[in-house]
Amino acid sequence: MFKIGEIAKQAGVTTRTLRYYEQVGLFVPSNVSTKGYRYYDDGTLVVITRIRELQRVGLSLDEIKEVIGLYFHQKKKVEAKEKTLNYLRVHLDDIDSKIKLLNNVKKELKEQMQFTQSRLVQLRKKGRKSGGSKN
Amino acid sequence: MFKIGEIAKQAGVTTRTLRYYEQVGLFVPSNVSTKGYRYYDDGTLVVITRIRELQRVGLSLDEIKEVIGLYFHQKKKVEAKEKTLNYLRVHLDDIDSKIKLLNNVKKELKEQMQFTQSRLVQLRKKGRKSGGSKN
DNA sequence: TTCCACCTTTACCTTAACGATAAGGTTAAT
DNA sequence: ATTAACCTTATCGTTAAGGTAAAGGTGGAA
Numbered sequence: 506m507f508k509i510g511e512i513a514k515q516a517g518v519t520t521r522t523l524r525y526y527e528q529v530g531l532f533v534p535s536n537v538s539t540k541g542y543r544y545y546d547d548g549t550l551v552v553i554t555r556i557r558e559l560q561r562v563g564l565s566l567d568e569i570k571e572v573i574g575l576y577f578h579q580k581k582k583v584e585a586k587e588k589t590l591n592y593l594r595v596h597l598d599d600i601d602s603k604i605k606l607l608n609n610v611k612k613e614l615k616e617q618m619q620f621t622q623s624r625l626v627q628l629r630k631k632g633r634k635s636g637g638s639k640n
Numbered sequence: 641m642f643k644i645g646e647i648a649k650q651a652g653v654t655t656r657t658l659r660y661y662e663q664v665g666l667f668v669p670s671n672v673s674t675k676g677y678r679y680y681d682d683g684t685l686v687v688i689t690r691i692r693e694l695q696r697v698g699l700s701l702d703e704i705k706e707v708i709g710l711y712f713h714q715k716k717k718v719e720a721k722e723k724t725l726n727y728l729r730v731h732l733d734d735i736d737s738k739i740k741l742l743n744n745v746k747k748e749l750k751e752q753m754q755f756t757q758s759r760l761v762q763l764r765k766k767g768r769k770s771g772g773s774k775n
Numbered sequence: 776t777t778c779c780a781c782c783t784t785t786a787c788c789t790t791a792a793c794g795a796t797a798a799g800g801t802t803a804a805t
Numbered sequence: 806a807t808t809a810a811c812c813t814t815a816t817c818g819t820t821a822a823g824g825t826a827a828a829g830g831t832g833g834a835a
Contacts, residue, residue, distance in 0.1 A: 519823085519824080521822095521823065521824065521825085522822085522823065522824095525822070525823060529821095529822090538831095540830075540831065540832095541830090541831095542831075542832090560822095565821070565822090566821075566822070567821085
């Protein structure tokens with residue numbers, strides 16, 4: 506069990522961030538002492554990492570809150586499981602559309618790179634012909 | 641040439657958004673009348689779309705400002721082109737890392753879906769055995 | 776027991792990306 | 806010339822995701 510400062514360090518975030526995550530309902534400490542100290546196990550580390558990943562690809566904490574539970578096995582009954590499956594599907598669709606977008610962007614960037622690269626070579630040739638030795 | 645309300649509509653954003661983009665330096669109207677009216681050509685439409693895409697995949701307007709120019713051919717000289725190429729490379733790396741992240745997330749989601757699905761089937765079997773007809 | 780590093784809550788501050796409203800000017804069809 | 810529909814700048818408000826500081830309580834090593 507780690508104190509808040511310890512997992513914060515391990516996860517590369519501040520304690521403020523962890524308390525904020527707790528406040529918005531992303532997770533709770535595995536254990537809270539009678540004096541109010543928060544203690545976490547290393548499962549929390551995995552959760553934090555996942556949250557950061559999802560944030561990085563553009564999800565808001567609110568959206569993350571909706572889906573974060575999906576990553577961790579939970580015992581529920583039929584109804585709940587069907588709801589979960591629906592969330593999973595929606596989330597997956599969203600991710601697929603983002604992947605497609607990024608691949609488009611990537612393609613155009615590569616084209617642009619080729620274009621720029623070739624223009625650069627041309628400029629260099631001209632530069633040599635007209636006498637410039639450097640640059 | 642379109643007035644601001646027209647491209648706004650076509651692009652699916654508000655005029656406020658367009659003026660804000662202008663304010664933060666993302667682009668300028670193709671033309672401004674003496675009375676201050678902004679006029680845009682449909683090239684702007686492409687730019688807006690690209691901005692929205694990049695926003696969707698998690699870039700801030702500040703980051704977008706750094707890279708948006710890269711998508712549109714510009715005549716520059718050698719030095720500038722090399723700088724551009726570097727930006728392109730960095731941007732591409734960032735995108736690649738995001739794609740990888742998303743693919744990981746996707747993989748785990750699919751696993752989780754399989755797991756949930758099979759548990760659901762099991763629960764249904766048990767439900768039938770022990771007498772429940774619906775749910 | 777002392778002491779420092781760490782913890783607690785509370786509360787105010789900040790930045791990004793707009794939304795909403797006010798007060799007034801413009802355009803173009805009638 | 807009038808009028809509706811659009812435009813302008815200016816300003817204030819809002820939400821998200823924390824940062825930062827204040828004032829005080831804890832834990833554990835010496």
